[in-house]
Amino acid sequence: MTTYELPELPYDYDALEPVIDERIMELHHDKHHQGYVDGANAALDQLEEMRGSGDFGDVRAVKRSLAFNLSGHVNHTVFWQNMHPDGGGEPGGDLADALDEHFGGFDGFRQDFEAAAKNAEGSGWGMFVYDHVADKPMVAAAENHQNQHPQGATPLLVLDVWEHAYYLQYENNRGEYVESFWDVVSWADVEQRYQQAQQADAIPVDTGTH
Numbered sequence: 001m002t003t004y005e006l007p008e009l010p011y012d013y014d015a016l017e018p019v020i021d022e023r024i025m026e027l028h029h030d031k032h033h034q035g036y037v038d039g040a041n042a043a044l045d046q047l048e049e050m051r052g053s054g055d056f057g058d059v060r061a062v063k064r065s066l067a068f069n070l071s072g073h074v075n076h077t078v079f080w081q082n083m084h085p086d087g088g089g090e091p092g093g094d095l096a097d098a099l100d101e102h103f104g105g106f107d108g109f110r111q112d113f114e115a116a117a118k119n120a121e122g123s124g125w126g127m128f129v130y131d132h133v134a135d136k137p138m139v140a141a142a143e144n145h146q147n148q149h150p151q152g153a154t155p156l157l158v159l160d161v162w163e164h165a166y167y168l169q170y171e172n173n174r175g176e177y178v179e180s181f182w183d184v185v186s187w188a189d190v191e192q193r194y195q196q197a198q199q200a201d202a203i204p205v206d207t208g209t210h
Contacts, residue, residue, distance in 0.1 A: 003044055004037045004070070007077055015085040019184045021169050032164050033076040036145075039069030071145035075125055078155045078193075084186035091187040095194050098137055109139070110182070113157075116141040117178045123162040126178070128190070129153035130197035137194065154197040157190045 009029055014022035043066035050056050090106050091099065103109035109128075116139050117126025125142040131153050142149040159181050166177040 002041055004040050004073055006034050006037045007080065009080055011083075011085055016083060016184050019180045020083075020166075024164075024166065024168050027168075028160075028165060029076075029080070032162075033073070036069045036072030036076065040066060040073055043069060067146050068144060071142075071149075075142070075145050075155065075158050075160070079158050079160055081189050082157050082186055083184045084189070085184070087184040087186045088182060089187065091191060093191060095187065095191045098194065102136055102138075112139040113159075114178050117159045117161050117181075118175050120161050124148075125161060126159040127155055128157040129155050130194065132197070132200070132202040135198075152203045154193070154200070154202065156193045156197065157185065 006029075009025070013025040013029075016025065043062050046062045047059075047066070050059060050062070090096070096106065099106050099109045103112060113126055113128055120126060120141045121143055123144055124147075125145065127140045127142055127149065129138060129140050129150065130136075131138050131150065133152055137156065138150075138153070140148075140150055140153065159178065161174055161178065166174065170177040
């Protein structure tokens with residue numbers, strides 16, 4: 001039984017133009033994201049076979065593949081929802097208050113996020129996440145899909161800076177792509193994720209009672 005499935009895009013392939021063109025969205029969603037879904041399912045199948053046979057000789061490589069592909073699936077699933085044809089502008093409400101408190105305002109947050117995305121080494125992501133240990137949002141970056149990303153953090157806003165996400169349109173100008181991203185950000189989606197993350201007790205503090 002298939003565990004992971006490719007989600008449908010919440011808009012047409014050309015809906016985010018001119019920020020991201022139709023062909024990029026088609027290839028990115030149908031080929032690249034599908035590849036991560038297939039890779040994660042294949043890794044689960046291999047692990048099931050290992051448990052059945054008792055032969056775990058290649059388990060390190062399979063676990064690595066699962067981490068890579070499943071992280072790619074999760075990141076892309078959030079990425080599609082983080083964007084909307086009517087996006088852009090600045091956040092309001094509790095999210096805006098949080099940016100004021102933790103980043104000195106939207107401009108400080110934007111500079112932090114852009115720096116993370118532009119300077120992700122090789123292929124990776126700029127990420128705005130909720131840290132459940134400190135109970136506050138933070139900006140992070142990931143190499144590939146999972147490396148260097150803090151454990152126990154919920155993604156709120158992510159930006160794919162793998163070359164397949166922008167090269168057909170922006171060529172090697174990652175910076176222009178990163179700066180254009182703000183025109184399609186769905187702050188309603190980010191706000192909802194922030195509210196849900198705040199309410200989740202994902203990593204309870206040990207009170208010393210058992």
